[in-house]
Amino acid sequence: MMTRKQDRRYARLSLLGLSFTLAGAAGAAEMNPDVSVTLDGYYKQNETALSHRDEGFGLGHTELSLSSPIDDMFSGRLTAVFEDHDGENEVLIEEAYLQTNGLPAGLSVRAGRLLSQVGYLNSRHMHEDDFVERPAVYRAMLGSHYYDDGVRLNALLPVPFFWQVGVEAFSGDQLTEGEDDVGAYTVNTRLGGDLSESQNWQFGLSYLGNRHAGDAHAEEEHEHEEEGHDHSHATTYTGENLYIADAVWKWAPNGNNRAGQVTLSGEYFYQDDLGPHANSGDSNDGWYVSAVYQFAPQWSAGARYGEADLLEAHGDHFHSQTLEESEVMLAWSRSHFSTVRLQYTHQSADGFEHADNTVTVQYVMSFGAHGSHGY
């Protein structure tokens, strides 16, 4: 039989073990923030419509990210993005936020510069994407990824399944320059769960209100953005209201993502109240569906189809445009930290100058700390 005395001895031993590791963790190296660098480079055969990547050799979304707990209440992250357009170098601050760690009642707050959580892809880092560029609807209506200065409040509802609601308030200047202090705001909800051990899903609805969209002053600048000078990724197509519905379904054998995974995802975008010169029925809309199959630990293949029906502002009138995009890709990841991707894009367009088909070869490599990924 085990005696009390022995029990106490084991308890003491474990306490010693704990204090040992705590002392070890206080070492200087542990106080440094996690630094991670993502290298993204590509070769693109032809120029394509609504693209943020020029033809030829180029650097894509090269990122430097620092993150760390600040104290027991706050964490922080700073992400700088290095981009190159026609030989012009730019450093953009994409994220600079504080995040609360566990407020009461399932609440969490993020404040500073952050990626908006509208849609499925927008809050993800670009290097997590399965294709070289975001779908056409993202490029047209969110500038690939919409980030801005502001604040987010999320709440997890205390129900037996996943149900999150969130609101964000932003300056709005990254969408459209304007007068209002709160130029943009979002409302978002997500539901999700498991269908079985091997299948899970998520469904989301988002609204993005752009209060600057009606400011007619912006129209002069907008005329030229299509020419490829749109460095800061301000969106080309704006409207007061943007509604997004997104759905994701994933499957892995026995839930073991390492062995293989199928990811089906799709989103629908609808934008209206396009500005003072628009008719009441004018709208932009579009959608995409994507299927990615990771068929071996190091290999994945995918296909994506998307459409966008857009109205491009030209002073006091609009030009109607459509873009259909079909893409297939094959990616090889030596390790979790390196990916080389081959992609073929077929564009079929109406009203775009540079629509074309292209082959793109891309690498995405990470070094340093590698942050954990979302769903």
Next chain:
Amino acid sequence: MVPMAIKPRLPGYALGLILCLLALPAQAGLRVFACEPEWAALARALVPEADITTATSYLQDPHYIEARPSLIAAMSRADIALCTGASLEGGWLPTLLQRAANPVIQPGREGLFLAAEQVELHSAHDHVDRSMGDVHPEGNPHVHLAPDRVPVIMAALVQRLQALQPASAAAIQTRYVRWRVRWNNLRSQWQAAASQLEGRSVVVQHASFAYLLRWLGIAMPLDLEPKPGLPPSAGHLNTLLGSPELERVSAILIASHQGNRGAQWLSEQSGKPVLTLPGTVTGEPGTDTLGDLISRIVSALLETAGDQSGG
């Protein structure tokens, strides 16, 4: 101006539904979130009445789980989370902690219990870079099959659960003593087996069984992974086939969640048997506690060794 029409509105029935759902979880007792089944098994031995959610199964590689919605929901409701730590869950636990936003389950707080922090780890590295593969600088995190470390982890878990549920402290202590007696008995059986197994060697895939094999005195001269975390490659398998060490190994040991193509190929080429065993506890009797699982692994190793000496 914000148009009125787009303000979110909740109809009355939706509000009623939310209120009903809010009332539900209040009745439940202690809620435990376990990142891996081994910690769920330890918790079950101490607080069998608790509502335990296990994030992964023995068929899943715990390095590559996603912070999916159901896990966020489960962690947000839990009173305590039991995980391995030492970066094993580095790809998903930080996101889960942040998204679940549970005020008690956060790094450094009482509600997050990390098993690997309770014990000293093998193969800790002062210098790590990724050219070495996916090496954890803290050391090998797969501590749940270490016969002398699990009791230390269990003792720490007892203290943590007692602090969380002072009213059940005595009951937890009683169950712990019972668990400990059984563990000691099993441990002496494993020790007897170790005397027969000592000096043998096996081919492994990743360091999943390393603590137990080392304790049993079984050498691991060859690893199917060219680098930690990389799947077996044709070139690496050929190197293994040419290795003089391969002659002496008694088996190729892999875990149920690992792809078996490399192991099968090497087995066909070398004639060495493949042993596929659960890397952690399963829901099946015979491998549903850590003690039983280790006994199962030990007896499988003994059988293989027996076949070899008999043939």
